[in-house]
Amino acid sequence: MRLSKKFYNRKTLTVARELPGKYLVRRIGRKTIVGMITETEAYCGFRDLASHASKGLTPRTKTMFGPAGHAYVYMIYGMYHCLNIVTEKEGYPAAVLIRSVAINDRQGTVVDGKKNKLLNGPGKVCREFKIDKKLNAVDMCRSGELWIEEHGGEIKPNQIKKGKRIGIDYAGKWKNKLWRFYI
DNA sequence: TATACGATCACCT
């Protein structure tokens, strides 16, 4: 079942904690790619120095200020894209970064010599799912191209671990927050 | 108009 706006329109940490174990679905024409989310990070509020939104509202970060359930896609290092999902109410800048996804192909197709493929890193996730700026600001509650499903029962809450966020050494005290969730 | 740098990855030592 597809996650509704109700799911995303809650506290960012709650959404980030519950997303691991859910399924990211990407439809391109007739082809569908499905992967289980295995790692997320929360970025929330004006004061979080690790969040792009701490610099204020700009054309780039506008999506993060928008309604919950929208995809926030941005380019990093000129070569990679990162996928985020906007959370909380419109006007409050918050999002959950999808850091890692495990592809379990339902048809059993071999991917990279293995049946299962772990996409550990937001850049790899976006490369595999063919996510780029065109998907920025799409409504994941309604889009026919990108959304998240819940199948239920696969992951128990006690399998989800938490830790410090990664790659944000510049964020001062904010870098030590335990806002990263993974399986 | 120009410049510096980043929520990364791959490849080098």
Add this chain to the structure above:
DNA sequence: GGTGATCGTATAC
């Protein structure tokens, strides 16, 4: 462990 690739964005002139 360290660094180059490579470009959109923010910030500074």
